[in-house]
Amino acid sequence: MSSEPISRVVIAGSGQAGVELAATLRQRGFEGSVIVLGDEPDLPYQRPPLSKEFLKSVEDAPLPLKGPAFYEGKDIDLRLGVTAKRIDRAAKELELSSGERLAYDHLVLATGARNRMPPVRGLAQEDVMELRTLAHARLLTGRLDELKHVTVLGGGFIGLEVASLLRARDVTVELVEAADRLMGRVLSHEMSDYFRGFHEGLGTRLRFKTFAEEMQRHGDGFKVRLSDGDVLETDAVMVAAGVLPNSEMASEAGLQVNNGVVVDERLLTEDPSISAIGDCAAHPNPYGIGMVRLESVQNAVDQAKCVAARLTGDDQPYDSLPWFWSNQASARLQIAGLSMGADEAVVRGDPAEGKFSVFLYRQGRLVTVESVNSAADHMVSRKLLSARLSVPKEVAADTSVDLKGLLPKPAVGSAA
């Protein structure tokens, strides 16, 4: 890290990571200037409700990350509708869309990600629905009442969350997934199979090993030709085919980019004056294998805290346990840990009851616990995995054993 004193931190990106960083810097007593740049016009907001509560009730969705008074009260210079365009590393300046050049002592890239558009002939981004921003969510909710048939491209978290909400409104949903199972990038086969049955039970039409080849306007809607030869007539096409990190500005500045801005275990790029956090950053995660780029609130928040600590004198490697959640109709899925390289699965509880967990092991060691409607399993697993404790497989499978008993006992006299 640069030994120069840091009196101005500039944060590119006003999402979960950028705002958390600004807030934590202040919480930790940082007295220099903190500038947050965001290219969206809205007060920084949470994204998870966009595919959950917001689609049920726009008014009730818990959106803003902080109230408007927070930024002024904490002397955080939040500039919305402003895009960071170019990094001048030699001058330590950031060029903005307004033409202004903004000097920084430390720059943090928290630019997040954008939706990936699959290569479908005739697909024009303005024709499809997607869900990344509040603007996208407003467009979708504005059309909900008129939709009778929606084609969802992608069987990941967001595609399935939206599909389940559409089914609750009795909309016909055709979900097209290129892989052979749902949420295949992150879930075990056991859990993926459960969700297949669950979504079929909701009435969602699932197609696997299939992709959209071509789409064209047809009346007020679209015709979508699939790789299996079928042609769907649909009111709307929702693209939920994963994201791409917003890392172009970093690569144009000569920083290493490989599925995200490459950072080390302290979340620093190779430039000691530039860090990267959240969805845009590829980092060596101690719970994974090699470099990973995570897309979760936990990761955005904890990476922000880690960088805030470093910038205020507490320089520690990033080592928070990854965890995730997704709400799909009555199923609350929670995941603790990273499952890459897992080679054995043990089921705890009964999938038929819609309440169970899958314990995943890598070379005999517990690495991930996936839970459905089993918050207690999830919470205890987070503690066990964070403490680097494994669970014997026969214990994991035995629901009569309380897993809390495996947690280390608090030291005598401790306040916990």
Ligand SMILES: Cc1cc2nc3c(=O)[nH]c(=O)nc-3n(C[C@H](O)[C@H](O)[C@H](O)COP(=O)(O)OP(=O)(O)OC[C@H]3O[C@@H](n4cnc5c(N)ncnc54)[C@H](O)[C@@H]3O)c2cc1C
């Ligand atoms: C619909 C939806 C549902 C989700 N549900 C869950 C969930 O249930 N659980 C969970 O853990 N995670 C969920 N996520 C993921 C989670 O919201 C993200 O991982 C998290 O928001 C990442 O935060 P971030 O700050 O890194 O990026 P972002 O939230 O993407 O914020 C980055 C911001 O920077 C802006 N920006 C980009 N480039 C520039 C630039 N050059 N100049 C200025 N501004 C720029 C972007 O427009 C954006 O506003 C969901 C995401 C979506 C979209």
